[in-house]
Amino acid sequence: MLLQGKKGVVLNVTNSNSIGWGVAEALHAHGATVGIGAQNERMLEKVLKLIDGRDRFETFTCDFSMDEDLQRLHDDVKSKFGKIDYFVHSAAYAKKEDLHGRFIETSRDGFSLALDISAFSLIAACKALDPLFNDDASVVTMSYLGSTRTTSNYNIMGVAKAALEASVRYLAVDLGERGIRVNTLSPGPINTISARGVRDLTxxxxxxxxxxxxxxxxxxxxxxxxxxxxxxxxxxxxxxxxLFVDSGFNITGF
Ligand SMILES: NC(=O)c1ccc[n+]([C@@H]2O[C@H](COP(=O)([O-])OP(=O)(O)OC[C@H]3O[C@@H](n4cnc5c(N)ncnc54)[C@H](O)[C@@H]3O)[C@@H](O)[C@H]2O)c1
Known part of the structure; x- marks a missing residue:
């Protein structure tokens, strides 16, 4: 199998609709051992039901807003896995009011929060996990077309995704020294709990x-x-x- 013997983490998963869960299932089906993350202990309960004692799954918790959680993530991954071959970052957050209405009204607070959780978290988690990455490991995150185009009701998250994509390129340079690759998917809209926070998802x-x-x-x-x-x-x-995963929507114009 393509990923036989590979170990890594997917952070984070909320429920079976999460993109992170789709990713975890596919990695697992191709032979990988998968560490699934939840934001906190309460959310972990749902994740535990998803994996329900299946082998080659482990669990972790990490709230990216907390430095002590990132340190604990490093310690937990080290003790459960030792070294890892991949890290999938699948997390984002913005205040609801900063997603719709006029972009010009974005608050200082809302800007910092969205950029912190949705973009800085990739840098911070890569730093925490860096000592555990095998040479030739792979890092993958999740962006969206709103990073380079204006898309309705996305506002601050578009700016956060632009920062995330730039971070992917700079991290690719740093980690490339050890052969570690850093890329992002850019899925089209998918019905998940986060996406439902975007007005007119339908x-x-x-x-x-x-x-x-x-x-x-x-x-x-x-x-x-x-x-x-x-x-x-x-x-x-x-x-x-x-890498766009949107049935090609991103190439279309009028
Ligand atoms: N659903 C879509 O249409 C779509 C499209 C393109 C990109 N994405 C991106 O895919 C990723 C996953 O989102 P999803 O749609 O699967 O929704 P989801 O709600 O299932 O997943 C988002 C995850 O972010 C985590 N998160 C939020 N704040 C956090 C924090 N402080 N610390 C740690 N984790 C935190 C949540 O716990 C959750 O597990 C996000 O980066 C999202 O922007 C989603």
Whole structure:
């Protein structure tokens, strides 16, 4: 199997609709051992039900807003796995009021919070996990088209995703010294608990379905399969890239 013998972490998962869960399932199906993260102990209860005693799964908790959690993440991953071959970052947060309305009204607070949880967390988690990465490990995060285009009701999260994509390129340079690759998927809209915080998600889903070149849906499963590629040696020459998983919607214009 493509990922036989590989170990790593997917942070974070909330429920079976999470993109992180689609990724965890695909990595696991291709032979990997998967450490699944939840933001806190309460949220971990749902994750435990998802894995329900299945082998090659481990669990972790990490709230990216807390430095002590990042240190604990390092310690827990070290004690459960030793070294790791991949890290999938699948987390973002912004205040609801900063996602819609006029972008110009974004508060200082809301800006810092969105950038901290949605972009800085990738840098901080890579730093915490760096001593545990095997040479040739792979890091994957989740961006969105709103990083380079204005998309309705996305506002501050578009700025956070732009920062995330720039961070991917700078991290690719730093970690590339050890052969570690850093890439991002850019999924189209997918119905998850976070996406439901974006107004008119249904309108976005309908627009993509109508315009995307591939006349078939994409979702958690497709994100999982593309992550398998990015974690596997099949992508060993690929770093600092954005891989769209949106049935091709991003290439369309009027
Ligand atoms: N659903 C979409 O349409 C879509 C499209 C493109 C990109 N994405 C990105 O995919 C990633 C996963 O989102 P999702 O749609 O699966 O939603 P989700 O709600 O299932 O996952 C988001 C995760 O972020 C975690 N998180 C939030 N604040 C955190 C914090 N302080 N510390 C640690 N974790 C925290 C949550 O616990 C949750 O597990 C996000 O980066 C999101 O922006 C989603």
């Amino acid at each position: 309108g976005m889903l309908n627009l993509v379905e109508e315009r995307a070149p591939l006349k078939r849906p994409y979702g958690q499963e497709e994100c999982g399969l593309s992550t398998v590629y990015l974690v596997s040696d099949l992508s060993k020459g690929v770093t600092g890239q954005i």
